[in-house]
Amino acid sequence: MAPVNNNDEHPPKFKVTIVGSGNWGSVASKLIASNTLKLSSFHDEVKMWVFEEMLPGGEKLTDAINRTNENVKYLPGIKLGHNVVADPDLENAVRDANMLVFVTPHQFMEGICKRLVGKIRSDAQAISLIKGMEVKKEGPCMISTLISQQLGVNCCVLMGANIANEIAVEKFSEATVGYRGNRDIAEKWVQLFSTPYFAVSACQDVEGVELCGTLKNVVAIAAGFVDGLDMGNNTKAAIMRIGLREMKGLSKLLFSSVKDSTFFESCGVADLITTCLGGRNRRCAEAFAKNGGKRSFDDLEAEMLQGQKLQGVSTAKEVYEVLKHKGWLEMFPLFTTVHEICTGRLPPTAIVEYSEHAPKYPMTGGPTSFP
């Protein structure tokens, strides 16, 4: 990866663009912008692509961000750094960058990648902070793979126990950069994100790291059901244990390269715990169960998250499609049941009952054949 040489500057510097400006995207821009000011190998300015929208007072979100230095809709009250420049023009935002940070809700990435084909620098490196996957005819496609394949770039991932609002106010947390191949590139990403309150380490297991971040959102939906049904801490701990077991089982069935040790990194058990305790997926699923499944997740998301997006419900559907296609539904009763509750085929109480798809494997047991 060659740094960008603007106006013959010596030595040339790396230039960063963040594609996405939601709750986590805005916090990522704050972390990165504080580092580009400190590290001489980066350009100070950090561009942040904004999916433009009109605020209630009639001002464009991009203008409000550039005027106040705050993302007034998705991260109000937090200064992003004067070197963050919001840009609603996707092509313009990425044009000069050779370090691209992707952080949008996962359902928008296919469209964004299509728009970016042929528009990015040939020497660009990418990282995805996105928790989710696409399902294609051929099987599951992780978002980092989508980015790599569509844009022809190497793509690392950054996942972890990272509730954005907590990091925004500089409470300590950890994160994991997943990479394949060249460790130098992973180290560059670690350098770009690390702060005294955000401890990042690198792990050579891109699939394992990304699947942890993706699948824990399904478990968080189950944890929310347990909270909504007032079932207590033991039940929630059981759901988290069974969920972690299914996360590991499915990850290793999909990619034999996935390492056991990855599940003990921040991206694994720590992200599972924080999301099951304090995440948006948990919160909306709690409301869903309290309402006996009578209000849809779409309604609850719109009302409770005010434009922020849930990833767990669509991921549960995507996981279900993969399991069905592979003939693995019975092996993953928790994942299967979450999807069936979300779609109204089962009531929320089914989360601790035997799944109709798992007659041989009750929730508390499960197959012994996971790798």
Ligand SMILES: NC(=O)C1=CN([C@@H]2O[C@H](COP(=O)(O)OP(=O)(O)OC[C@H]3O[C@@H](n4cnc5c(N)ncnc54)[C@H](O)[C@@H]3O)[C@@H](O)[C@H]2O)C=CC1
């Ligand atoms: N918020 C959090 O605490 C964390 C989120 N993540 C992950 O980061 C990713 C992004 O999450 P957030 O930044 O929190 O987003 P968010 O949940 O705040 O979503 C809102 C964003 O989606 C954008 N958007 C809405 N419609 C769009 C469209 N049609 N095309 C493109 N963008 C559109 C909005 O402009 C806004 O930037 C997700 O995969 C999430 O799981 C990961 C760690 C922590």
Ligand SMILES: O=C(CO)COP(=O)(O)O
């Ligand atoms: O991924 C997250 C924390 O690491 C955020 O989870 P939620 O989307 O459930 O808030």
